[in-house]
Amino acid sequence: MKTEGGTTEQKRRAGEAAAAHVEDGMVVGLGTGSTAAHAIRALGSTVDGGCEIHGVATSFASKMLAREVGIPLRSLDTVEELDLTIDGADQVVTETGACIKGGGAAHAREKIVASISSELFIVADPSKVTETLDRSVPIEVLPAARTSVTAALTKHGGTATLREATKKDGPVVTDNGNFVLDCSFGAIGGPRSLGETLSSIPGVVEHGLFTGLATAVYVGTAKDVTCYEIDR
């Protein structure tokens, strides 16, 4: 599992601090990635201790981990709303909670789950924190639209690259059967308006700019955790 940037300890502290807010009876969105995995493991311990929760996985990877640690699951296609989602980010602005997600190509389901959750806790290590989002934005596209979307992104000032798989020849294929374009725009001054532009391109399934969704950001350090509450 990807661990680039922060240390395991920083990620574990963030994940566990967020998971500590889960209460009996909650339906919880289970994010994807190495930091969210710490929260999923902590929730498994909570279930072991008698807490009755249900999880909704955002990817095949988080579903497998949730099963391994004994969290009862509900399928995303059966839920209307969730109490809380805990998920990681590739980059996050702690003041606003705006973030770039999709390093694990799971951002389409992650955004659906986040959008129907009363609370979204982003868990991160300090290497993810920034004042301005400037990483490449993952954009899930229908395979047939990869060329037309790439051209549209160029018109909007982006430089898009088709994400290649590392242990398979050819492109990464998402859990939804689509491709991912990683698109660099340089420093992103207005993530909300860029997100609206990306959503308007035919063939785009979902992009990794998350704005107006996070209610708190947990940043783990070697010794403790800082929680930034967001007024969304």
Ligand SMILES: O=C(CO)[C@H](O)[C@H](O)COP(=O)(O)O
């Ligand atoms: O958005 C994601 C997956 O699509 C992940 O949450 C994001 O890539 C962060 O992962 P990690 O905690 O392993 O750094």
